[in-house]
Amino acid sequence: MEKRVVFSKLGLPILLVAPQIIITLVFFIWPASQALYQSVLLEDAFGLKSEFVWLDNFIALFSDPHYLNSFARTVVFSAATAGLSLGVALFLAAMADRVLKGATAYRTLIVWPYAVAPAVAGVLWFFMFNPSIGILAYLLKGIGYDWNHYLDGTDAMILVVLAASWKQVSYNFLFFLAGLQAIPRSLVEAAAIDGARPFKRFWTIVFPLLSPTAFFLLVVNIVYAFFDTFGIVHATTSGGPAQSTTILVYKVFSDGFIGLDLGGSAAQSVILMAVVITLTVFQFRYIERKVAY
Amino acid sequence: MAGLEFVGVRKTYPNGVQAIHGIDMAVADGEFVVIVGPSGCGKSTLLRMVAGLETVTEGEIRIGDNRVNELEPADRNIAMVFQNYALYPHMSVFDNMAYGLRNRRTPRDEIARRVAEAAGTLQLEGLLDRRPGQLSGGQRQRVAMGRAIVREPEAFLFDEPLSNLDAKLRVQMRLEIKRLQRALGTTSLYVTHDQVEAMTLADRLIVMNAGVAEQIGTPLEIYDAPATLFVAGFIGSPAMNFLPGTVAEDGSGANLDGSERTLPVAPPASAGRGRITVGIRPEHLEPVSREEAVLEVVVELVEALGADSLVHGQLADGGEGMAVTVRVDGARQVAAGEVLSLAVAPNHVHFFDPDSGNRLA
Ligand SMILES: Nc1ncnc2c1ncn2[C@@H]1O[C@H](COP(=O)(O)OP(=O)(O)O)[C@@H](O)[C@H]1O
Numbered sequence A: 001m002e003k004r005v006v007f008s009k010l011g012l013p014i015l016l017v018a019p020q021i022i023i024t025l026v027f028f029i030w031p032a033s034q035a036l037y038q039s040v041l042l043e044d045a046f047g048l049k050s051e052f053v054w055l056d057n058f059i060a061l062f063s064d065p066h067y068l069n070s071f072a073r074t075v076v077f078s079a080a081t082a083g084l085s086l087g088v089a090l091f092l093a094a095m096a097d098r099v100l101k102g103a104t105a106y107r108t109l110i111v112w113p114y115a116v117a118p119a120v121a122g123v124l125w126f127f128m129f130n131p132s133i134g135i136l137a138y139l140l141k142g143i144g145y146d147w148n149h150y151l152d153g154t155d156a157m158i159l160v161v162l163a164a165s166w167k168q169v170s171y172n173f174l175f176f177l178a179g180l181q182a183i184p185r186s187l188v189e190a191a192a193i194d195g196a197r198p199f200k201r202f203w204t205i206v207f208p209l210l211s212p213t214a215f216f217l218l219v220v221n222i223v224y225a226f227f228d229t230f231g232i233v234h235a236t237t238s239g240g241p242a243q244s245t246t247i248l249v250y251k252v253f254s255d256g257f258i259g260l261d262l263g264g265s266a267a268q269s270v271i272l273m274a275v276v277i278t279l280t281v282f283q284f285r286y287i288e289r290k291v292a293y
Numbered sequence B: 001m002a003g004l005e006f007v008g009v010r011k012t013y014p015n016g017v018q019a020i021h022g023i024d025m026a027v028a029d030g031e032f033v034v035i036v037g038p039s040g041c042g043k044s045t046l047l048r049m050v051a052g053l054e055t056v057t058e059g060e061i062r063i064g065d066n067r068v069n070e071l072e073p074a075d076r077n078i079a080m081v082f083q084n085y086a087l088y089p090h091m092s093v094f095d096n097m098a099y100g101l102r103n104r105r106t107p108r109d110e111i112a113r114r115v116a117e118a119a120g121t122l123q124l125e126g127l128l129d130r131r132p133g134q135l136s137g138g139q140r141q142r143v144a145m146g147r148a149i150v151r152e153p154e155a156f157l158f159d160e161p162l163s164n165l166d167a168k169l170r171v172q173m174r175l176e177i178k179r180l181q182r183a184l185g186t187t188s189l190y191v192t193h194d195q196v197e198a199m200t201l202a203d204r205l206i207v208m209n210a211g212v213a214e215q216i217g218t219p220l221e222i223y224d225a226p227a228t229l230f231v232a233g234f235i236g237s238p239a240m241n242f243l244p245g246t247v248a249e250d251g252s253g254a255n256l257d258g259s260e261r262t263l264p265v266a267p268p269a270s271a272g273r274g275r276i277t278v279g280i281r282p283e284h285l286e287p288v289s290r291e292e293a294v295l296e297v298v299v300e301l302v303e304a305l306g307a308d309s310l311v312h313g314q315l316a317d318g319g320e321g322m323a324v325t326v327r328v329d330g331a332r333q334v335a336a337g338e339v340l341s342l343a344v345a346p347n348h349v350h351f352f353d354p355d356s357g358n359r360l361a
């Protein structure tokens, strides 16, 4: 039997859910509706009056090569960040799963980066790769690579990908390790007796059983790369050089608050919102289908 | 197919636990050997060393004529059935059975043929497309068996394969495993804590206790002449009655503690004149008239099983804790409080040294 609490009056239940609802309203629904509203307005240069322009802002965006360029860059950035952070985390988790004894210490160490604020993580990498004082830039120079993310767009992209992935590795690691430890040891042993070498065991037994976790993390990481990386970009490259690291979420900021194109910026955030909603819906549908094998 | 041999095998886990204290034994080609013992005695450890899932600390394990200590599990050509079946949950029944063959690059049509054959033997034909999650416990058990037999290995290893089944299915699968092993003639090593399973399946038994093989022999050898108190108490159900006592002055019998009567069965000469433990199985005590009786038991409790009844009581003139269990014909009416007069055939009385626990012979 399901247990139900029955409230005789309406007052208490409203009081109980109010904080959650107020937070959602103030920090999500209200700004989101503001963005929606702004995205169909055009402001004059002095911000004195605005005009209703239907979908002109969106049409302008999709005919703007800078925006399309930024879109493509965001796809590259997200794929690289998700790929790198998932790959490294999976590797570390597989290693940790093998040496369970030291695992707690190892786990604690690996989780640390997650506690670091994005901006701080960005600054950290910024210093390590600083062409004149950075230790890593110095080492790269030692092996003959002239690192300069101020001038080279590719270097700059690598830098933001590294900084963004680094933090995400710890999060992914926790999920992967939990997933790995939920796989009964006897399955891997049975596969070993069945003649599968370690690598084959991993790909034919362990990874398929881990795939729901991997898929969940893939979506989370893409969402992270799309929306949560503003601080990192801002602290390392500020979107440069020559907009080579201006990913969508950064462009919202630079167009809106630096370029003061509020309508266009709002339209961009509406598009971002649509992307995250699509991803989330996709994930829920997939996971619903995938629960039982 | 091949035999199997343990030569001075010992196992110490990295955390210092000594699980196996030296096992020497040879398993003949095609033989069904059951390792039986209480939980934690090292049965699984021994089996897993044969499989290559645990390293051998000391000694040697041979399959056929080859030392396998250093071989990977994959290279030992053995198949194992796990207690939880360890079926691959994301693969169909067919793929579960085919996995080991594919890894060994068996040709496609050969795989199809062997899986179909195994599925036929195990009545799995209709289930080949299902996932393990869609099968009952008994069906999963069969798939696990199927996965082992398609490989046509040198030896089967079973680690308590029936303990997750209900009692009725367990009896049925027990028979099936025995029949299958007979038909295939594959050397088998079977681990269980259940002595009935052990007795019914084994060509030969290893009774283990705390990492030591207490006795190795055929089920009847072990039942008729248990080598130690531990084996005597472990094999046979209900367990053997143990009655402490001393050898009578003239050596012609045993004086049970607190009892006036002398049990008129002469202990072996090796008993000397000291203390002994007398062992009598419940099924070897027979209700007789008072004149013929060698023991008398005050009945405390009767468990009627139908075909026979188990009578639990105390030795009538015995000291504290001289509990005795008797198996009597189910048709016989026995009531609590009654005094049962019992006789025993001399060749069914066992004598043990109470200090070392060894059989006196
Ligand atoms: N991986 C392990 N590490 C340390 N000790 C273990 C390990 N596996 C088993 N043991 C210990 O070895 C002994 C024998 O275990 P096991 O072979 O599993 O017993 P059984 O199968 O007879 O119940 C037990 O005391 C157990 O605690």
Ligand SMILES: [Mg+2]
Residues within 6 Å of the ligand: B043, B044, B045
């Ligand atoms: Mg065990």
